[in-house]
Amino acid sequence: MTLDRRQILAAGLTLGAMSLFPGMSWAQARKLVFATFTGSWEEAHRDVIVPHFRKATGNADIALDPMLSVDMIAKVSAAKANPPIDVMLMDPGPRLSVIGQDLAAPFPVDDSKNYKDLLPVAQLPEGPGIFFQAVGITYNPEKVKTPPTSWDDLWKPEYKGRVGITNMNSTLGTAFMVELAKTRGGSENDIEPAFAALKELQPNLGAVAPNPGALATLFQQGQIDISPGNFNAIQILRARGVPVEFAKPKTGTIAFLTTAHITKNSPNAKLAAALIESAMAPEVQTKLMQAPFYVIPTNSKVQMDGDIARMIAKDQEELKASFVFHDWSVINQNRAGWIERFNKEIKV
């Protein structure tokens, strides 16, 4: 093992903290800490995954700590030797950072009952995919009369000042730009067409939201009527009576896999694996797929129904056919440059 300065710094800080607070170094048997996502994700995970996990482990102690993937990475990399989190949820971009920085322990695939039932795309030994997120076109059906069918619809002159996007800080914003590039002859390595397209979109842009959550607020306030949007974010707004609908673009729904990882050096590695096992179980994923959660399942044994069957895919075959995945290993290499460019070029 080679040590770099960052590791030495982290180790030094940890040692310093341990001598300052001696209780920390032997305080073990702490609760399993599951870092989930904020908002409705936390609700869904607390209501469905946690009860299943507690039943399977004889009421093991668990705490949910909701935050963004990037914040999980920041917390774990600041305390690698004694991480404050046992299970992390990762979007595809952050997932690669976790693997690259060696922050996760591999999932014990051979001991797993449910792993082999996952769709092949979700069978990742570094941390299996426990649900999909889907990005399509979100619109206000009261203002947008003909449901959009293509990303190109955002450029229609009738939506002058009514289109919202998010900046590239979020997975949503970056995925949208990559998809834009791809539908216009570019790729993960050639973002140029996306920036050119955004320039043309300028008259239609009503708002560039700082994060996907703000996009939801903008719909609620009538500031925008059409935007790229996350399927699950739309469901929350729909449940609250906000007139929004989700449309699948004909070029495919942008999909990304959310993976669950056991934090390296977790004192609760066994329980962490049990939690991920619960998250993969068909009965858990079936429950999560139904109202009010609408989480897109990765387990092939789950029967699609309800809104997911209507808006996303009626079965796993259609799901495979309509989902578009991006290559985040390439995106990650280019992302810093893109964000810098977005900072400079996109003004409304």
Next chain:
Amino acid sequence: MTAATAITAPGLAGPATAARPRIGREWTLALPLATFFAVFFVTPLLLLVAVSLYADAEMTRFGLDQYIRFFGDAFNLAVLGSTLLLGVKVTALTLLFGYPLAWLYTRSGPRMQSALILVIILPLLTSVVVRTFAWIVILGRDGIVNNLLLSLGLAETPLRLLYTEGGLVAALVQVQMPLMVLPLITTLSRLDPNLLDASAALGAGPWRGFLKVTLPLSLPGIVAGCLLTYAASVTAFITQSLVGGGQMLFMPQYIYQQTITLHNWPFAAAISIVFMVSVLGVVMLFNLLGRASKGYVHA
């Protein structure tokens, strides 16, 4: 900004510090807080400086590359400039609206005073996030301002107010108002009303009395209020991003973006330091003004 609030003390204290008591062993009382500051403020600050001196994002070698990168790009300087300017705009407007309010307070009867102080303090009792969200509702396309303008026939289509600098300044002025008004009230209440009567008796009109007596004597309060408002508005991450939107980049979001999204800790640390030093520079300028006003007060 802890640094900025710590520095406001001299401005506030004003003439009170003139008679210095002999220093005994009382200083030991400050030791616990000083230790706390050393451990939880100075040490992380030094670490921040150390991180900013790495030449690459992977933190493998040292160098001044991050600072060179920052100052080598006009875009970065524009972000810094617009952030500092945003603070100036907000501070100036807060002073313009806050001063009459503070003045009104000192001239009102006790019942009116308690009503006013409630109005002034009330915003502090709700979180910044809630106050900021209220501004989204006010400024939105279907918001209060636009509905009013449309129904009065003053506008034909809804105006763009949200995600504009004007909207952001308005929101920040309201959000930070208590920080300006409270120090102003403190100084204006200490002002001897006989002085104004005297100036009136000597033939000064109300404006002259204000400009020659009230304004100079309230300078310490103005300086303290401006300092607090300035430091709070340039660093107001939440309001800046929620009302300013995703395409208006100010230093706090820039730092967040580099740290959290891009994991470029050295660059983020470097711009944090540049930002801190710039804000400290402005704060020192205010303090100089405060010191100048002290001479004024004694004259």
